[in-house]
Amino acid sequence: MEKAIVRLLTCGSVDDGKSTLIGRLLVETESIPYDTIESTKKIRRSGSTIAAGEIDFSLLTDGLEAEREQGITIDVAYRSMSLLDGKRLIISDAPGHEQYTRNMAVAASRADIGLVLVDATKGVRTQTLRHLTICSLMGVNRVIVAINKLDALGYKQSIFEDIQATLEKALSRMQLPDVIFIPLSALAGDNVVGKSKNMDWYTGATLLEAIQSWRPPAADVGQARMRIQLVSRAENFRGLSGTVHLGSFKVADEVRVFPSNQITRISKIIANQQEVSAVDDLQAVTLVFESEIDATRGDLIVSSKEELHPSDRFNADIVWLHEDALIQSRSYLLLAGSTQTPATVTRIKHKIDVHTGGETAATDLGMNEIGSVEIATDTPLTLLSYSKSREFGNFILVDRLTFNTVGAGMIRHSLRRGENITYQKYEVNKGVRAAQKSQQAKVIWLTGLSGSGKSTIANAVEKRLYAQGMHSYVLDGDNLRMGLNADLGFTPADRAENVRRVSEVAKVLVDAGLIVLVAIISPFEADRRRAKSLFAEGEFIEVFVDTPVEICVARDPKGLYEKAAQGGIPNFTGIGQEYQRPIAPNLVVKGDDDLDASVSKILKVII
Amino acid sequence: MRETAAAYRRPVMMYSIGKDSSVLLHLAKKAFYPAVIPFPLLHIDTTWKFKEMIKFRDQAVAKAGATLVVHTNQEGIASGINPFNASISEYTRVMKTVALRQALDKYEFDAAIGGSRRDEEKSRAKERIFSVREAGHKWDPRNQRPELWHTYNTRLAPGQTMRVFPISDWTEVDIWRYIMQEQIEVNPLYFAKARPVIRRGVQLIMVDDDRYPLNPGETPELIEVRFRTLGCYPLTAAVESKAQTLTEIVDEVFEVKLSERATRLIDGANEDSMEKKKSEGYF
Incomplete structure (x- = not known):
């Protein structure tokens, strides 16, 4: 389908003349209402040197009041204009300070064309390379390098050519198939809309021409696929709604639904409130099938000819978007279209330097940083590589507590490991094993500060269970750190991994039919939630051992608080690192209460 | 719209009777056909709308087979506020912004679809398609979730609600x-x-x-x-x-x-007026 909208991303700072360039493009294509233009003749930024009564083009692309005070833009702003062939151009403007990479990645994720501004009076700077690297990473199709302010340099050809030669060297290691260099002046209006009279040595396209001549690259025609967005129901009607990608569907096509792998045929296609016989790429449709199939939101419909390679392990590049750094082994929600599943970054392979494209070793990823990672999903997905499909190769990571969007990822390739391991079902299962012991398998997860009394309580509970003939086991955080977890320290990432391993061991023991008592600080809510998600409803009992920190310090059974206070233990919970109180524990016991009372409380939940 | 219908417990669509609302209503019909629109329409009535608007509203809703919820700020009516005895911004705050918050709270709507467009006013250029509102319907323009590709984060933390702007990218x-x-x-x-x-x-x-x-x-x-x-x-x-x-x-x-x-007389009041209204809960 012909694209009616072209999206342009502008890269550069106000100093490069970005706002002026876009402002001029809008005014000269008559895309701005005249009253708005009038207001830009009156308003002035502090320090502005533009004469009263002249248009300050740069004011046309700014937004919120805070920005006007600071004289800079802070987010992504959008502007719209009509191209001569009737298509619409949406210009997104990402600002140029510390949240830059994040904002630019947001704007670049949907951009067809990237407009990279170079201030000719300053030459190629590191930010230019950063812009090109991000355009390349986010799969921007065409890049226009606008070499601006040539009016201030006598419109000299040699300056333009030097900058072009420098950049072409850097471009050779990037994935940018289509780059156009244009010499121009935003202030004087050379080569923006009309050809410049001052640079007859340049015979190429003006900025507007370079934008208008862009066409979407010929799609790598694969098999059509559609993610189910909504199951639509009416009387005697059940259809599956979504948007078709990478091909077309026809009535009577045989399709497969993933993950159920059921095969059926399309009996009806509804688009635009009509029944149609076929639908194209990028159309929003509702499909009806010949047979009743098992399908819900987030499932995938593909042509049955397509061989799917579901995987739960991927190599991906991630742009980190949030102040709280990416933590290896922590569980996040992965959203890919309407598909959602918990996912964990299992390894940060390296960071990508946005200025040089070089790789540096890393164990974490802070805001605005880009990393190459391995990611594991809880359920297998059928993602494609980003270079093949932006739509099916992207995902975002969402914090499981605040639901903030924290990361954006591009699949490089899937790791096939997942496919080769299938879950073996055994006939003697958890229920059978637990029944043999006349008990219900459960995990009692005791969380709390060091010295709060977790081990003491676990010990007392287990003694009572033993006396009643129950089969149990205690997983003690400290004890496990002497063996299984001996390689882990106390950084948030190591703690996340520590909790992950302990919860996986607990899961094995629950499967053996045991009552498992876990005594572990587990200071982060996200890690505890992930642990809980491994177990069936009602199987995981979170017990918060809520002992005031003063009491823990006074007790200090292992002398750790003393040591931490002297700076000997950097990541000590409650001193160098926070303890996140459980939001909705199943049970709260006080470590300074009567031990027997606490034990009885817990036993009541178990038996 | 399908995303909103699928992801929320109690979504609603703002219906202000204008041309943008007519377009929204049409898009909704198309998105869900042959099923009926799976959420109600909400009109905030200040009691000062054109008579022809109310007549048109009732006809359009009936034709679409949709459910309509009309809400008026009764406390505002009781206080006697009207477009002549209060400043325009105060009148709008009471009869539109407060009224909208009342309606969203009363019916426990967790997502509201609106017809705002980025080209209407500068601060609207900063809205996402899915824009989170904190408790009390407050908009924090500095703390908006980044939105990439067509991958929308529809999840809500406790107390948050969502505003959805499907035609954000459109112009007049x-x-x-x-x-x-x-x-x-x-x-x-x-x-x-x-x-x-x-x-x-x-x-x-x-x-x-x-x-x-x-x-x-x-x-x-x-x-x-x-x-x-x-x-x-x-x-x-x-x-x-x-x-x-x-x-x-x-x-x-x-x-x-x-x-x-x-x-519209209200927006001329001062250059930043829309952002102020929005941070208080206006659409």
């Missing part, structure tokens, strides 16, 4: 072109007709009923006018026009090049 011309292309019925007030108007400064105000306080000796004159946006009649200025068909309107919109909200 797009709206009219789409109305033309799809033959969508829009309110007759958008078409030029001789209407009783008075002059207030440079603005033309239509006198829709006898509640409008006229100056001594003043009588409304009949002038051929139409409206570019619809709202409360004392606050929505008309423009002189002869455009009686959609084609003529599109030609006029292309030619006039006047920011459409300039005919």
